[in-house]
Amino acid sequence: MMKTILNLGLKLFLVCLVAAIGLGFTYMLVEKSIAEQDLKRRAEAAEVVLAPIGAQPQEDPELTASMQGDYPDLIGVFEGLDAEGNTIGYAFVLKSKGYNFITMAVGVDMNGQVTGIDVVTNEETPGLGAPAAENPEFLGQFNGKGPAPLTLDEDIDGVTSATYTSRGITNGVNMALEMWKYVQENP
Amino acid sequence: MEKERTLWGEFSKGFITTNPLLVLMVGLCSALAISTKVENCIFMGLAVIFVLTCSNVIISLIRNFIPDQIRIPIYIVVIASFVTIVDLTLKTMPAVYDRLGVWIPLIVVNCIILARAEGYAYNAKVSHACMDGLGIGLGYTAILLIMSTFRELLGTGKIVMFNTTIISLGTKDMPVIFILFPGAFITFALLSALLQWYQDRKKPRVKEG
Numbered sequence: 001m002m003k004t005i006l007n008l009g010l011k012l013f014l015v016c017l018v019a020a021i022g023l024g025f026t027y028m029l030v031e032k033s034i035a036e037q038d039l040k041r042r043a044e045a046a047e048v049v050l051a052p053i054g055a056q057p058q059e060d061p062e063l064t065a066s067m068q069g070d071y072p073d074l075i076g077v078f079e080g081l082d083a084e085g086n087t088i089g090y091a092f093v094l095k096s097k098g099y100n101f102i103t104m105a106v107g108v109d110m111n112g113q114v115t116g117i118d119v120v121t122n123e124e125t126p127g128l129g130a131p132a133a134e135n136p137e138f139l140g141q142f143n144g145k146g147p148a149p150l151t152l153d154e155d156i157d158g159v160t161s162a163t164y165t166s167r168g169i170t171n172g173v174n175m176a177l178e179m180w181k182y183v184q185e186n187p
Numbered sequence: 188m189e190k191e192r193t194l195w196g197e198f199s200k201g202f203i204t205t206n207p208l209l210v211l212m213v214g215l216c217s218a219l220a221i222s223t224k225v226e227n228c229i230f231m232g233l234a235v236i237f238v239l240t241c242s243n244v245i246i247s248l249i250r251n252f253i254p255d256q257i258r259i260p261i262y263i264v265v266i267a268s269f270v271t272i273v274d275l276t277l278k279t280m281p282a283v284y285d286r287l288g289v290w291i292p293l294i295v296v297n298c299i300i301l302a303r304a305e306g307y308a309y310n311a312k313v314s315h316a317c318m319d320g321l322g323i324g325l326g327y328t329a330i331l332l333i334m335s336t337f338r339e340l341l342g343t344g345k346i347v348m349f350n351t352t353i354i355s356l357g358t359k360d361m362p363v364i365f366i367l368f369p370g371a372f373i374t375f376a377l378l379s380a381l382l383q384w385y386q387d388r389k390k391p392r393v394k395e396g
Contacts, residue, residue, distance in 0.1 A: 007254065008254055008256060008257050011252065011253070011254060011257065011261075012257055012260060012261065012264075015249075015261050015264050015265070016264055019264050019265065019267075019268040022268060022272075023268055023271055023272070026271075026272050026275055026276075027275060030275045030276060030278065030279055033279045034275070034278045034279055037278070037279055037280075037281050038281070041281055121281075121285040121286075123285070123288055125367070126223040126224070126342075126366050126367075127223070127342055127343070127363045127366035127367055128363070128367070
């Protein structure tokens, strides 16, 4: 009896050991590439939303880390620098909940007004929410609005058949405006 | 008396006679969910072919080493390892990964793979298990591609792959239902009926009464 248990345990252990070694090895190979890809996409989105005010994004990992306690949906903060290196805006990359998660970048200038929105990824329903999250007419409405929080169907016209997605994007922008206020108050 | 197994036979049966989706009807949830875009299906198909073939081969290789009582946990470890490898590799291609999202890790519990491990690879030669994996995997991919072509074209009016429009019907007024879940069921039912009809035609008819 004891012998069978040991035998089974040993064999299971061996299989798991081989699997673990193989996985550890794969992870070592791709780890760096995954981190690079993540950063690249965030930076690209930040560049898109800061382009209207001609700012170059620069990620601020310290600021990001200090804000993530208060704003758990924040993924990264970028400072928008002009040619002389002055901060003329911020880009916030964050997650917002529509019907599913939407990862988006929101650019905010020093007056607290939205400079642009870029949806990085959305897991919205294909055919309903997903096209809305990429609808330039809908997203364009946010430009120049703020710093007061925006209300859907008052400041912003939602997209028919995509109520949750419209709500998710509006909430995401409001989150970014709140984060902008936080950055202003805690320099 | 069972027919002798040939490599080609083991490979080709996955397309029609034991097609995992249309005949065995396993692994349906991911197939119905993912078939909204042709591009997604290509990557999902490749992932399933890889995991299925590798796990079939490994399980067939170690089938004499595995004690009967713990074969299921061992299948799971083997399958989960390959799925994690695919998952990590796809993460380096974020554009694809975001859209396949949760369905890649869920290949672990895709019934096709566990069913082939338990029902086939555990009792088969390595070469046969390998061909079975490739065949079933390709059968799965083929159906995914047919379904997604149908659904994407009818639901959105065009097929977009890698940011280029390949086919366009030139209109946006298409029945969105095809890209939503009811459309998945309708498409699947039609395909399944078609295959059934095709197979019935080949059988000799039995006169009734």
